[in-house]
Structure formats: C-alpha cells, structure tokens
Amino acid sequence: MELFNKAKLIEESDKGRYVEATDILKPGDSLFSENSFASIPLENFLYKKDYCFNCCKYQISTEQQTSEQPKSTPGFPFQCKYGCNMWFCSNECADGMVHQLECSFISKFVELSLKHDCDASISLLALRVVMKNKVASEVFEQTVGKLTNQKSIFIQNNKSFLDKYSKLFDQVYLIVKSENSELSSIFNKEEYLEVVCSIFVNSFAGLSNNFNRTPISNGYFYKAALLNHSCEPNTFFSIQNSTLEMRVVKDINKGEQIFDSYVDLLLPTIERQKILLKSKNFVCDCSRCTDITENSRFVSSIHCIFCKDETNYISPKVKYDDKTKILKQVWSCSKLTCQFNKKNNNKNNQEFLNILSDVAKFYDFINNDLLFKEEKKEEGEEQIQPMVEPILNRLVEYETNILSKLHENHHCWLLYHLRLSKLFERFSAVFNSFDYLSQSIQHYKEIARIVECVIKSPSSEIIDSYYHLARVNEKYLLSLINQRNNHIKQLEKQKQRDTTIDIDSLNKDIKNLLKFINTTYKKAYEMALICYGNFKPKTLLLNALVEKSNFSSSN
Numbered sequence: 027m028e029l030f031n032k033a034k035l036i037e038e039s040d041k042g043r044y045v046e047a048t049d050i051l052k053p054g055d056s057l058f059s060e061n062s063f064a065s066i067p068l069e070n071f072l073y074k075k076d077y078c079f080n081c082c083k084y085q086i087s088t089e090q091q092t093s094e095q096p097k098s099t100p101g102f103p104f105q106c107k108y109g110c111n112m113w114f115c116s117n118e119c120a121d122g123m124v125h126q127l128e129c130s131f132i133s134k135f136v137e138l139s140l141k142h143d144c145d146a147s148i149s150l151l152a153l154r155v156v157m158k159n160k161v162a163s164e165v166f167e168q169t170v171g172k173l174t175n176q177k178s179i180f181i182q183n184n185k186s187f188l189d190k191y192s193k194l195f196d197q198v199y200l201i202v203k204s205e206n207s208e209l210s211s212i213f214n215k216e217e218y219l220e221v222v223c224s225i226f227v228n229s230f231a232g233l234s235n236n237f238n239r240t241p242i243s244n245g246y247f248y249k250a251a252l253l254n255h256s257c258e259p260n261t262f263f264s265i266q267n268s269t270l271e272m273r274v275v276k277d278i279n280k281g282e283q284i285f286d287s288y289v290d291l292l293l294p295t296i297e298r299q300k301i302l303l304k305s306k307n308f309v310c311d312c313s314r315c316t317d318i319t320e321n322s323r324f325v326s327s328i329h330c331i332f333c334k335d336e337t338n339y340i341s342p343k344v345k346y347d348d349k350t351k352i353l354k355q356v357w358s359c360s361k362l363t364c365q366f367n368k369k370n371n372n373k374n375n376q377e378f379l380n381i382l383s384d385v386a387k388f389y390d391f392i393n394n395d396l397l398f399k400e401e402k403k404e405e406g407e408e409q410i411q412p413m414v415e416p417i418l419n420r421l422v423e424y425e426t427n428i429l430s431k432l433h434e435n436h437h438c439w440l441l442y443h444l445r446l447s448k449l450f451e452r453f454s455a456v457f458n459s460f461d462y463l464s465q466s467i468q469h470y471k472e473i474a475r476i477v478e479c480v481i482k483s484p485s486s487e488i489i490d491s492y493y494h495l496a497r498v499n500e501k502y503l504l505s506l507i508n509q510r511n512n513h514i515k516q517l518e519k520q521k522q523r524d525t526t527i528d529i530d531s532l533n534k535d536i537k538n539l540l541k542f543i544n545t546t547y548k549k550a551y552e553m554a555l556i557c558y559g560n561f562k563p564k565t566l567l568l569n570a571l572v573e574k575s576n577f578s579s580s581n
C-alpha cells in the first residue's frame with residue numbers, strides 16, 4: 027500500500043530519504059493524518075489530573091480556550107491502579123498492556139531523570155516505545171523501527187547528551203534488578219539508547235489547543251518523521267491527543283520536495299541552526315539560512331554604523347566550521363561598497379562589538395528579569411504599583427540604547443513586544459486603565475506585524491497573534507461602549523442636547539473598531555482553515571468569533 031497520497035518516499039545514496047509531491051498540492055490540502063506509535067505528556071504535565079498519561083488527551087473547556095486564565099477542571103477519573111499514580115482519560119488507556127509493562131519502572135525513571143539532568147518525558151517515552159515494541163514488534167519494525175536514530179553521530183558530536191541517558195539507564199537497571207531480576211531482562215541499554223536518539227531526531231511536540239501555544243506532549247510518528255526540514259516549509263503539522271495531521275500551506279508542484287519545520291521559525295538563523303545541529307545533527311542550507319537578510323526578514327539585522335542611509339543594515343551569515351564543529355556569524359553591510367565591508371570590523375570595531383554585547387544583555391534581561399516572570403501574575407494593585415514606574419523607565423532605556431539600533435523585525439523587538447503586550451494588559455486590568463490597554467494593543471499590533479513578516483506562510487503563530495490582537499481590541503471596545511453609555515447618561519441628566527458631536531465620534535470609533543476586530547478574527551480563521559481544517563477546536567472557535575463580531579458590526 028502507498029505510504030502517502032499524492033506524495034512518495036525517495037531514497038538516494040547521497041541525499042538520504044525525503045518525500046516528494048507526485049501531484050500538484052494546494053494550501054489547505056491534507057497530506058496525511060496518522061496516530062503516533064507512542065506519545066507522552068511533557069515533564070510539567072506528567073502527574074496532572076487533566077492530561078491523559080497514555081494518549082495525551084487533555085481536558086479543556088471552551089471557556090478555558092478563550093480565557094487567558096485557565097480555571098480549574100475536575101480532571102480525568104481514572105488513576106493507575108498498578109502503582110504509578112498517573113492519570114488516564116479512559117479505562118482503555120489505563121489498562122493497556124503497554125502501561126502494565128512500563129508501570130513499575132515509571133517512578134524510577136522520573137526520579138533519576140532529575141538526578142541525571144535528563145528530560146523525564148523523553149526517558150519515559152523511550153521506555154514506552156521499548157515496551158510497545160515487545161507487544162507490537164511487527165508494527166514497530168514496519169514503521170518507527172525504520173527511522174534513522176543517528177546514535178553514532180550523537181556519540182561523535184554530542185556525547186554528553188547520550189552519557190546522561192546511559193547513566194540514567196544503568197541506575198534504573200540496578201534498582202530493578204535488585205527488586206526483581208526477571209524484569210531486568212525485558213530490555214537492554216543498547217536498545218534503550220537507540221530509541222532515545224531516535225526520539226530526539228524524530229519526535230514531534232504537540233501544542234495546547236488554546237492560544238498560548240504551550241508545548242504539552244511529545245509524539246513518535248512514522249510518516250511525519252520521513253519529511254526533511256526547511257526554514258521555509260511548505261507544510262504545517264498539528265497534533266491533537268496522539269494524532270498528527272500534516273497540511274499543505276504553500277503551492278507545491280509535482281516533483282517538488284515536501285518540507286516541514288523542526289524549529290521555532292521566529293528564531294534568528296544562528297539560534298535555529300544551533301538547535302538543528304544539536305538535536306538533529308545537520309546544518310540547514312535552506313534559502314532562508316543562506317541569505318544574510320533571511321530572505322528580507324532582517325530578524326538579526328542592525329542599523330549600519332557607517333552608512334548614512336537608514337535603509338542599510340549589517341546582517342550575519344551563519345557558517346559552520348567542520349573541524350571545530352562550531353557555528354559562527356560573519357557580518358556584512360547590505361551596501362556592498364560600505365566601509366564596514368572593507369575593514370576587519372567583525373573583530374575590531376568597538377561600536378559594532380558593543381551593539382552585539384548590548385543585544386546579549388537584552389536577551390539576558392528579558393529571559394531572567396523577575397518583572398516578567400509568570401509568578402507575578404496574581405498580584406493586585408498594591409504590589410504592582412511600585413513596579414510600574416521602574417519597569418517603564420528601564421524599558422525606555424532599553425528602547426533608546428539598544429532596540430533603536432536594531433531592525434524593527436529584530437528578534438529582540440519581538441520579545442520586547444511579547445513581554446510588554448502582556449504586562450500592559452495586566453496593568454490595564456489591575457488599574458482599570460484605558461491608557462495601559464491602548465499601549466498593550468500597540469504591542470500586540472507589532473507582534474502580529476513581525477510574526478507575519480517572519481513566518482510568511484500560514485502558521486499557528488500568525489493565527490494566534492491575530493487572535494490576541496482581536497481579543498484585546500474587544501476589551502478596548504467594551505471600554506469604549508461603557509464610556510459612550512456613561513456620556514449619554516450624563517448628557518441626559520444635564521439635558522444638554524447640543525453636544526452630541528462627542529457621542530457621534532465615539533459611535534464612529536466603535537464601528538471602526540468592530541470592523542477591525544471582525545477582519546482580524548477573519549484573517550485568523552482563514553489561516554486556521556488552511557492549518558487545521560474545518561473541524562478542529564481552534565477553527566471552530568475562530569469561526570464562532572468571526573460570526574459574533576460580524577453580527578455585531580452589521581448591527
């Protein structure tokens with residue numbers, strides 16, 4: 027039987043395996059849908075009552091999907107009766123043969139993963155794959171067993187990663203052997219480590235269905251793992267529970283290679299390359315990675331320090347040194363005749379080096395500053411009040427001293443807008459402030475602009491950024507309506523009928539805003555139709571929001 031509809035798997039001695047279209051494919055076409063060989067919730071969700079430990083289904087109400095503050099849910103009713111304390115969505119998931127085999131190892135793998143700095147969800151997924159291979163060896167051999175595991179390359183390039191899992195296995199094995207010698211003969215270290223490597227190279231993260239894009243599960247899929255990566259992908263995958271669907275997002279001609287993306291496409295080239303090299307063992311040479319402006323994205327570009335012209339940027343080309351196994355950046359100005367390109371400025375120009383060091387400091391600030399940490403979410407006015415002024419002052423400082431020197435699409439700008447959109451939204455709720463809400467909207471607008479510039483084809487990032495932009499504008503709309511209603515009440519009290527101009531202009535603002543909300547939800551919905559198809563929760567929800575805002579704007 028054919029593996030794919032309208033595509034075929036090709037194997038060449040120099041290029042390895044890849045998938046090619048056998049027909050014309052259009053955005054929105056579903057390439058395939060498949061169940062995972064095995065899936066597991068990510069570390070943070072392992073013992074949670076509302077995440078099924080077997081199929082990764084999670085309980086989330088429609089209410090929660092629209093709200094940014096998840097409410098508590100009752101959780102799944104089935105807890106493991108064999109001893110591991112994990113939660114399951116059904117009896118079928120709780121009582122499966124594979125779980126019975128893995129159950130007594132689970133707590134040991136979790137505890138020792140922590141000790142050996144291993145990812146508990148990878149170590150448990152490997153355990154599950156090994157156990158499933160015992161009960162479904164034929165399926166294993168015909169599918170995921172055929173995937174590349176690249177263990178020898180990991181030994182060569184990233185041995186410390188393999189050593190951690192090797193030590194973890196040794197310790198679990200010793201404990202198990204002392205408790206029950208028969209169990210220890212079920213699997214061996216070689217087999218376990220090969221599966222760990224294969225999971226590293228081939229597994230796919232599933233994201234939550236709400237608009238926070240939280241990674242929640244890790245799945246091991248066969249067909250999807252046959253696709254190569256590009257930072258200009260022509261497909262998009264989404265995972266619901268343990269099912270993955272691969273959909274076309276760009277026109278694909280017959281004979282063209284089909285690519286998905288293994289990394290966060292909002293990251294600059296050097297960051298994407300580092301991840302691909304470390305976890306997938308290759309250097310990406312797609313058109314985005316090899317062009318210094320990243321095909322006009324400018325995610326790493328800084329204003330040229332020599333050119334008078336504001337439109338010239340210094341951008342990096344990422345190069346891989348085969349001998350040292352290190353990725354480095356070589357910078358040049360987009361204007362060929364610029365002085366920056368003539369001298370040895372990459373190493374010696376202090377102004378340029380200071381900008382690079384400021385950018386590094388900014389990343390550090392954004393990633394580590396307590397002001398942005400999630401724990402601060404619950405605080406009320408008294409706690410936030412003293413924080414507002416210093417936060418704003420610091421941000422103005424960063425904006426003038428660092429960010430103003432970078433292209434408006436620079437990754438630092440994106441992080442800046444992401445943090446500030448949420449921060450101002452929180453301030454606006456705590457202080458009931460119109461001004462903070464409108465500042466928050468400006469940052470959400472910039473996020474949507476950058477995300478659309480950087481990921482040029484339909485993607486969950488664009489869908490979600492439009493959704494958030496429309497959502498905060500809905501909040502603003504409510505405030506405007508309240509303002510108008512209060513105005514009307516006051517006017518009626520004072521019986522002043524001649525000052526209706528104010529109300530007219532408010533009504534006009536309300537109408538325009540409604541139109542904007544409607545078109546923004548519509549854009550998100552149209553992209554969701556391509557990425558998720560008709561019947562996925564996100565598409566259905568966006569459709570409902572479009573209809574609601576359409577109805578309101580026509581009234």
Ligand SMILES: C[S@@+](CC[C@H](N)C(=O)[O-])C[C@H]1O[C@@H](n2cnc3c(N)ncnc32)[C@H](O)[C@@H]1O
Pocket residue numbers: 042043044173174176227228250251252253254255256306307308309310311
């Ligand atoms: C999920 S597999 C993809 C299928 C793989 N080509 C195979 O033969 O099984 C991932 C591996 O494929 C190779 N690969 C994927 N995309 C690549 C690309 N753009 N350039 C070079 N190698 C790539 C890398 O070796 C990577 O570790």
